[in-house]
Amino acid sequence: MKNKRRLMGLLMVILCTLLFVIPAYAKEAESDGSGEPEFASPDEMGGATVGLLTGMPFEDMISQRIPDIGGFAYFASMPDEVLALKARKIDAIFINNALIDFAAAHNPDLVKMDDHYLDSNFGFAFPKGDPQRDVWGAIIDRMKEDGTIDELWVKWMESDDPNKSVPEQDWPGNAGTVRVACADSFEPMSYYGENGEMMGFDVEILLNVAKELDLKVEFTPMEFGALMPTIQSGKADVAIGDIVITDERAEIVDFAPYAPAYFTMLIRNSGAETVEDKSFLQNFKDSFERTFITEDRYKMILQGLGMTALVALSSAAIGLALAYGLIFLRRANKPFTNRLISGYNALIAGIPAAVILMLLYYIVFASAKFSAVVVAIVGFALIYCSRAYGIIWNAVSAVDEGQREAALALGYTESLAFRKVILPQSESYYTPLLFSQFILLLKETSVAGYITVLDLTRAGDLIRSRTMEAFFPLISVAVIYFFLTFLMTRIARKIDVSFKDKYYNHKIKGVDE
Amino acid sequence: MKNKRRLMGLLMVILCTLLFVIPAYAKEAESDGSGEPEFASPDEMGGATVGLLTGMPFEDMISQRIPDIGGFAYFASMPDEVLALKARKIDAIFINNALIDFAAAHNPDLVKMDDHYLDSNFGFAFPKGDPQRDVWGAIIDRMKEDGTIDELWVKWMESDDPNKSVPEQDWPGNAGTVRVACADSFEPMSYYGENGEMMGFDVEILLNVAKELDLKVEFTPMEFGALMPTIQSGKADVAIGDIVITDERAEIVDFAPYAPAYFTMLIRNSGAETVEDKSFLQNFKDSFERTFITEDRYKMILQGLGMTALVALSSAAIGLALAYGLIFLRRANKPFTNRLISGYNALIAGIPAAVILMLLYYIVFASAKFSAVVVAIVGFALIYCSRAYGIIWNAVSAVDEGQREAALALGYTESLAFRKVILPQSESYYTPLLFSQFILLLKETSVAGYITVLDLTRAGDLIRSRTMEAFFPLISVAVIYFFLTFLMTRIARKIDVSFKDKYYNHKIKGVDE
Amino acid sequence: MSLIEIKNLHKEYENAVPLKDVSVNIEAGEVISIIGPSGTGKSTFMRCINRLETPTSGEIWVDGVNVCDPQTDLPEVRKKMGMVFQSFNLFPHKTVAENIMMPQQQLLGVSTKEAYEEAMVQLAKVGMEAKARNYPKELSGGQKQRVAIARALAMHPKIVLFDEPTSALDPSMVSEVLSVISNLAKTGLTMLIVTHEMRLARDVSSRIFFMDEGGIYEDGTPEQIFEHPEKERTKNFIYRIRSWEYVVTKDADMFEMMASLEAFCQQQFMGRKASNNCQLAVEEMVTGFILPALKKNPEKSVELRVDAGEEGKEVSLVVDARSLLGTGFSIEEKEGDLSTVLINKLLKRQPDKEPGVLYFTYT
Amino acid sequence: MSLIEIKNLHKEYENAVPLKDVSVNIEAGEVISIIGPSGTGKSTFMRCINRLETPTSGEIWVDGVNVCDPQTDLPEVRKKMGMVFQSFNLFPHKTVAENIMMPQQQLLGVSTKEAYEEAMVQLAKVGMEAKARNYPKELSGGQKQRVAIARALAMHPKIVLFDEPTSALDPSMVSEVLSVISNLAKTGLTMLIVTHEMRLARDVSSRIFFMDEGGIYEDGTPEQIFEHPEKERTKNFIYRIRSWEYVVTKDADMFEMMASLEAFCQQQFMGRKASNNCQLAVEEMVTGFILPALKKNPEKSVELRVDAGEEGKEVSLVVDARSLLGTGFSIEEKEGDLSTVLINKLLKRQPDKEPGVLYFTYT
Numbered sequence A, B: 001m002k003n004k005r006r007l008m009g010l011l012m013v014i015l016c017t018l019l020f021v022i023p024a025y026a027k028e029a030e031s032d033g034s035g036e037p038e039f040a041s042p043d044e045m046g047g048a049t050v051g052l053l054t055g056m057p058f059e060d061m062i063s064q065r066i067p068d069i070g071g072f073a074y075f076a077s078m079p080d081e082v083l084a085l086k087a088r089k090i091d092a093i094f095i096n097n098a099l100i101d102f103a104a105a106h107n108p109d110l111v112k113m114d115d116h117y118l119d120s121n122f123g124f125a126f127p128k129g130d131p132q133r134d135v136w137g138a139i140i141d142r143m144k145e146d147g148t149i150d151e152l153w154v155k156w157m158e159s160d161d162p163n164k165s166v167p168e169q170d171w172p173g174n175a176g177t178v179r180v181a182c183a184d185s186f187e188p189m190s191y192y193g194e195n196g197e198m199m200g201f202d203v204e205i206l207l208n209v210a211k212e213l214d215l216k217v218e219f220t221p222m223e224f225g226a227l228m229p230t231i232q233s234g235k236a237d238v239a240i241g242d243i244v245i246t247d248e249r250a251e252i253v254d255f256a257p258y259a260p261a262y263f264t265m266l267i268r269n270s271g272a273e274t275v276e277d278k279s280f281l282q283n284f285k286d287s288f289e290r291t292f293i294t295e296d297r298y299k300m301i302l303q304g305l306g307m308t309a310l311v312a313l314s315s316a317a318i319g320l321a322l323a324y325g326l327i328f329l330r331r332a333n334k335p336f337t338n339r340l341i342s343g344y345n346a347l348i349a350g351i352p353a354a355v356i357l358m359l360l361y362y363i364v365f366a367s368a369k370f371s372a373v374v375v376a377i378v379g380f381a382l383i384y385c386s387r388a389y390g391i392i393w394n395a396v397s398a399v400d401e402g403q404r405e406a407a408l409a410l411g412y413t414e415s416l417a418f419r420k421v422i423l424p425q426s427e428s429y430y431t432p433l434l435f436s437q438f439i440l441l442l443k444e445t446s447v448a449g450y451i452t453v454l455d456l457t458r459a460g461d462l463i464r465s466r467t468m469e470a471f472f473p474l475i476s477v478a479v480i481y482f483f484l485t486f487l488m489t490r491i492a493r494k495i496d497v498s499f500k501d502k503y504y505n506h507k508i509k510g511v512d513e
Numbered sequence C, D: 001m002s003l004i005e006i007k008n009l010h011k012e013y014e015n016a017v018p019l020k021d022v023s024v025n026i027e028a029g030e031v032i033s034i035i036g037p038s039g040t041g042k043s044t045f046m047r048c049i050n051r052l053e054t055p056t057s058g059e060i061w062v063d064g065v066n067v068c069d070p071q072t073d074l075p076e077v078r079k080k081m082g083m084v085f086q087s088f089n090l091f092p093h094k095t096v097a098e099n100i101m102m103p104q105q106q107l108l109g110v111s112t113k114e115a116y117e118e119a120m121v122q123l124a125k126v127g128m129e130a131k132a133r134n135y136p137k138e139l140s141g142g143q144k145q146r147v148a149i150a151r152a153l154a155m156h157p158k159i160v161l162f163d164e165p166t167s168a169l170d171p172s173m174v175s176e177v178l179s180v181i182s183n184l185a186k187t188g189l190t191m192l193i194v195t196h197e198m199r200l201a202r203d204v205s206s207r208i209f210f211m212d213e214g215g216i217y218e219d220g221t222p223e224q225i226f227e228h229p230e231k232e233r234t235k236n237f238i239y240r241i242r243s244w245e246y247v248v249t250k251d252a253d254m255f256e257m258m259a260s261l262e263a264f265c266q267q268q269f270m271g272r273k274a275s276n277n278c279q280l281a282v283e284e285m286v287t288g289f290i291l292p293a294l295k296k297n298p299e300k301s302v303e304l305r306v307d308a309g310e311e312g313k314e315v316s317l318v319v320d321a322r323s324l325l326g327t328g329f330s331i332e333e334k335e336g337d338l339s340t341v342l343i344n345k346l347l348k349r350q351p352d353k354e355p356g357v358l359y360f361t362y363t
Ligand SMILES: Nc1ncnc2c1ncn2[C@@H]1O[C@H](COP(=O)(O)OP(=O)(O)OP(=O)(O)O)[C@@H](O)[C@H]1O
Pocket: C013, C014, C015, C016, C017, C018, C037, C038, C039, C040, C041, C042, C043, C044, C045
């Protein structure tokens, strides 16, 4: 009977969760059907908000083409932009075709607009007048002709192989070494891989060329903005990484073009044909893999969980010890300490946990070289201490004054009476409360991210920004929290019961046992 | 008697607060005395962590000078770096003298190291071979000689005048217009002012030159990285903004140098002589001004407060209405809805508020074009609803079953009995609890920043990043929260009392009134 | 047609069947006391009549309406039946007067003024006008119950149901409520009263239901039930009311036993002398003879009974020591023994009722 | 030297001075009952003796030690003085046996085994051995108090202080505790008992303190205090114990008045007849004559008093209607009146004590 009800309860929770899940996927599922791009041409984009990478000076051009544009929004990276687009915070992203193709291939509900702007090529940059440009250009042209480049384009833009990799440098390199400056965060063109090696379309083409020339390659990853200056100053021989050839750039460096480039808009689509064959389950599986398997991301979640547990447990332990200390101080009943304690409690009760953490991190422990984790533990310990103190003190005060008097009348000293008579009686009341307060604390540690602690919530955040997909990381984090608190509530009930068993077993200690 | 105790309580709280304040200022105060820079020379910097702006390629150079360097940390902006340095998260900042002088002048506890690296000049950049370079260079040389530039340096680096401004362009501009590319976030050299106009040392020099040449100036603010390409491509005639002349740069543009530049370390100092004359009060006043007065920042705090109030109040109101709805659903006592309600409550109870907000923002309302504020209100409404439901249901269930039976036996219908007999009885129990739950909610809204809502906590955050000083913004935010909850607690007590008055006034409604 | 007609009423719970096929008619103006051992379905019977419990089967016709019919407008029927609960169930957030006015206003659509006047009339009946502006929590238990009665009366019911109206009261407050009920009985109102107060059953009611074995076991006038009960179970029940019984084992709690005997004597108005003699005799008997005998035969036990006649006269003590027969137990053992002398002085020894059952009286 | 010597004990609270200069000696073996009106400092006196209250001034010497001296090792002195509280104050998280063992182990350093044996001895004394393994919440009030007494005794105190040991008990449980205390009194232990139970004061104690006016107002044997009280206040206090008084105003709550009279009669063992007659007479008197007269003179009031003699004999009713003198109030008004006849049948009218004060008796 009781078990049946519990089972039903759990089923209900799962059902509630599905209420979240189904719409999220139903959306993708239904998109396989009849949907169309949101805007057929730029003329329809009146009022739309366009996302740009910070520093890209395209506002004027876009405004000329779409005079009634709604506005611009600036982002630090492409993944951020894609998330915002999917979340309808913006309506289009203006960026080059490589990034757009990649994003569109991996997000079935996004589509590239047909208009082209600034038609050009991607190119490897060489110092002005460098004869190597022609040597490389010849090899690249051959690769264009024999289809290698098209193959690679597909591989890097569209393939879902999570183990994409570039060739090993297994050639002797007798012709020397080429120093390559490469952009470090332009997936899929040129970016850091999982193990810190450089990856991407540009990188693989470059390696192919280098192999033909028998050159060893030495990569120097850097910000995109640093590429041109590096070439110009002779610090590198070639620069690669999503470089679109423009007149201005061509004035200061020479280019070996390797793939057509242009700028256009990435917009939402409710029916991308490319994913028609992807079932609900497939979508689900892909998201799952991206969130947990790729780059061993589940490890991040586990680490975050560990951090959450560490912060919650340590601060509860320290806070509890402090609370007992306060209780004994309060028993002494000195007006000064009493006021100090109530001031402390009022402060903790009056200020949000996030603000308390920041106060500690930036002010109180500003000059102590504690890590953020230590500060978080201290902060939550202070918070837990205040609440635990309140709970214990209430329980202790609820013990009838007569108990104290009876103990004194028997010949107990004040402190002995407190330790042997009063505290043990209140224990069974306050212990379950302390536990449920601990569950609250566990949830509250989710704000530790404010001071850069990499807890569970923050881990989910990071994965989210990596996968450009909010659903899975967030749901996993939510589910973990849910089961944590669920588990804790169970344990709390057990403790409650065992307390009763311990106290009311009808045995005389030392005689019957 | 009672008033006296309250007064004492408040005094105690203030005392507790001072426990935070005094150390923060005592540190600065004591620094006027005998302190010394933390490192006398780079040789002592073994193990130290050095902060760099992201993308600045100085690691090798620093590692050569200090072989046992502890490590590097990368920052997006100078203010972040300064905060980290003051908070002892890093031990030194490596950056050019202008930024260092400015930071040191405004942070008495930071000091510039004596070592110079990469001695050079700041310069205005002109297209290669542009004859204007010489025209400007001559005027600048004259300004160097007559002390104008030194004056300006002092004005921009060290003066604390909050109303620093650049001259109006009040000359006719008969000679035409000069297009100036300028970096937009390099205070004090070149940065956006309060009203969107360009400010800074570089800007003022440039305006002085333009005045002499009778040129109108047209500024195009941009990222630092875009300055050189803009000049090279001819989109601008001059580029300014903290540009240190280096060999690489000199290869692609021509410079008109106007001030000596070099790189060095900014480190902590416990005794910067420059502030010896600044008293505790003066420090306090300065911080206060920077935090509240400059750029009308108090408005940000007020707006944040308004946002916090908006979110808390709306979500409490909506949540309460929903909770009553749930209560009536629950009264109907259908197994299905009962389970749905308890599933909902379990979910809300099991997941931290921050995670709930993100779930809503990134998943549930991902495709609805709601602003973050609306999502936050919905999220907190769901949270408050669940808690309010629990409180009301508890109160309603605590009403003796006999009350219901008595009403039924008198001839009441079930629903009339609930509305007229049961609910009114529980009202006086649950109203104070709802109110204290509201106070908790008010504090909890501080996590709304997770989904970009600009609430009170976040406003403090922003000001902090502007002033490079954590103390005042954080304390102000904390104090506001504290007084908000304090006030609410007072109101809650009043409500409690007025309930009692209302209910137990020994009057017969309709007869005695 | 009778005011209440109950036909084949049957009520089952998951693990109890308090009512098995009850049929009975109640006429207008009858005052019926329902007595019987605990757990025999008295409350269930009462609560079925105004449908606070749903009968499993059967029909209950109240004033011509079958309340067991799902079509019946229950609130309408309930307005004709006032109910007074053991725990009063006044509305704590309303003054006494509002408690009485509220149902009138909300259910009968009476104006505030009329409701107030009616309330004051009913409060006067129960002697509570002075407390009209007090809140329930400011009243004593007896006063609360009187207000509850007034509230029921203000709806002008044809029938009033009382479920143990005095058993939640302090002993010192029982009488005031009993007086109110007995005054009410004289007005011709139809009343059903579940009670353990034999005073009430005997002195106030016109008819008594003795409930047991899942139904109305015996039904008659107070005289029939109290003076000449026909069935064995009824006899036992009525009889025990005037008896004190105690089973003495070797671990008996003497202090508690003596205290309960004292309380019984006091309650039966036995008079100080009779009561003192009786108590001393029992104490002497137990400490002098019974406990020593039980120490030797630890698994045995002795039953004591004190019966009190009307007006505290005809007090008798029965000591059932049959289980000690053959162990040599006897209170005559040593003739000169102080205990024996004392007991015989306090009470008069009568011939044993049967071997091992001693019998004493006080006159 | 006496066991307890109290010299010039003075105790002030912020707005009350319960003890003004009390001096008294108590010898070993005395059993002292402290009686007196509420709020006259009985508890304060008792609590000063074991220093649960700190006296404002004065000296209290217990067994040769001045407990008012700040240097005194209070726990040591308190071990010599057991205290039994009105509300028992057993430790709820420990079994009965552990309640008694704990202080022995923690304060006297006794071994678990010895403590247990001692506990069982003391529990036997109060008839509670069988409950050694029960928790306090599983006991009745009387049983709790008996355990509390056993706990105090297990410390082998020279003195035991009782502060109203029965007033938190159900009436039905008072007797068992009184029996325990009176058994204890026979053992020669020195005891101080604050009580409102006159049975206890009269039958158990060797000496009685009547407290009033900030001190021990009268001090004597039970006989002196109960039979021949010297001072006026003592007389009033003792006298009222056996009287029932009621002031009838025009708004009097008849039901409550009658109920309280009934309870009084019952408590005084008046016997059913005397009690019935008395109640009926009072009811008749109030409804027939007094209330009508008060209706006409709403600001007046009439005082009723019923006195009960020993053993429920000599019951008398005094009606003090002096305030109605001159209003034409008289119960003889119409000679043939049913009420007058009834009253005279129930009670015997005696000559008026003074004009306006009617006097009846029952024999
Ligand atoms: N809601 C219920 N669910 C299950 N069993 C019930 C319920 N109510 C009563 N009973 C059972 O029905 C039987 C009759 O109960 P009822 O309360 O009518 O007895 P009663 O005669 O009023 O007893 P008492 O004199 O103790 O009030 C009992 O055995 C009781 O346990």
